[in-house]
Amino acid sequence: MKLLSFLLAVVLGLATAVSAGPAVIECWFVEDAGGGRLAKKPAALLLRQGPGGPPPRPDLDPQLYLKVHAVLTVFTHTPSPRIRLGEDALLDLSFAYVPPTPVAATSLAPGPPPFGLEWRRQHLGKGHLVLAATPGLAAQMPAAQDGAVVFAAWDDDEPWGPWTGNGTLWLPAVQPFQEGTYLATVHLPYLQGQVTLELAVQKPPKVSLMPAPVVWAAPGEAPPELLCLVSHFYPPEGLEVEWELRGGPEGGFQKAKGQTWLSALRHHSDGSVSLSGHLQPPPVTAEQHGARYACRVHHTSLPALGRSAEVTLEVAGLSRPSLEDGIGLFLSAFLLLGLIKVLCWAAAYWSTSKDSEEK
Ligand SMILES: *[C@@H]1O[C@H](CO)[C@@H](O)[C@H](O)[C@H]1NC(C)=O
Secondary structure, eight states, X not given: OOOOOOXXXXXXXXXXXXXXXXXXXXXXXXXXXXXXXXXXXXXEEEEOOSSSOOOOOTTSOGGGOOOXXXXXXXXXXXXXXXXXXXXXXXXXXXXXXXXXSOGGGSSXXXXXXXXXXXXXXXXXXXXXXXXXXXXXXXXOXXXXXXXXXXXXXXXXXXXXXXXXXXXXXXXXXXXXXXXXXXXXXXEETXXXXXXXEEEEEEBOOEEEEESOSEEEEOTTSOOOOEEEEEEEEBSSSSOEEEEXXXXXXXXXXXXXXXXXXXXXXXXXXXXXXXXXXXXXXXOOOGGGTXXXXXXXXXXTTSOTTOEEEEEEEEETTOOOOOHHHHHHHHXXXXXXXXXXXXXHHHHHHHHHHXXXXXX
């Protein structure tokens, strides 16, 4: 096998795949072609966590196996964090450095090398520096934006490496304008590695249905318009309101009939929005007494089933006094009777005592 000398810096955006076993990453080998020329060759890099040989690839000639030495690896376990509006975001970043030649054999001092860390937010094609840090190097750094704090340190100070480091960014009380692509760059002397994260901010809506809890309507008449309040959600896009009729003569769930529409968005100071969904149901029949109208809201911040609120339809003249009402009535009558008795007794006592005083 030809002797190849190359240096490879690998950037891992898919750390989930890294922890889940072997992963394949597109990369290039830069080969010293002799005479000061470099040849660039496309390759697939099979990554494997921990000890053990390379995964078997019967389609490849073992002669073609190369032992690759990844010098700098930059990765995140959460490539696309979704953070609730107003909560703190931890943008996870780890890096690892394996010196190409043992530090002991070089003139470098033992211990991990100094590094620089930079976090940028890409917005509308422009990069904004969020935070820069160079631990151990006393350089003037621009102030961090948006209250960002970074944890920038090597995890250990083993004299000869390899070393791992942590560059996790902390953003307090995340606001909608902080959404977007975050680019983290780790600089080592002569080397740099980058990883991107997609930060999404979201807030699930509160859902309530009015008038609650009961809608009154006489048979044959249309019940009043139903109002589904969907409040304080983010992002404003992609919200759907569905109307269902549950129970009723046909039983089960059905799409509610009637005219539906959505109000305009109302914007709140925290960046969230609210809107209301409206349903004008068609005239109700006596058989629909006890059925429930529900509005179901779908949004990216909610699980697939969405979130719903319901009201029971009571057709006027069809609700009978319930058992609880009957007991209540009985108890009230009983208490009233007792009270009258006590009053009579008190009045009788008062008049007799007055009589005896007069005597
Ligand atoms: C990096 O530092 C942050 C903040 O202290 C911590 O929450 C996180 O777990 C660390 N990450 C690793 C991989 O140690």
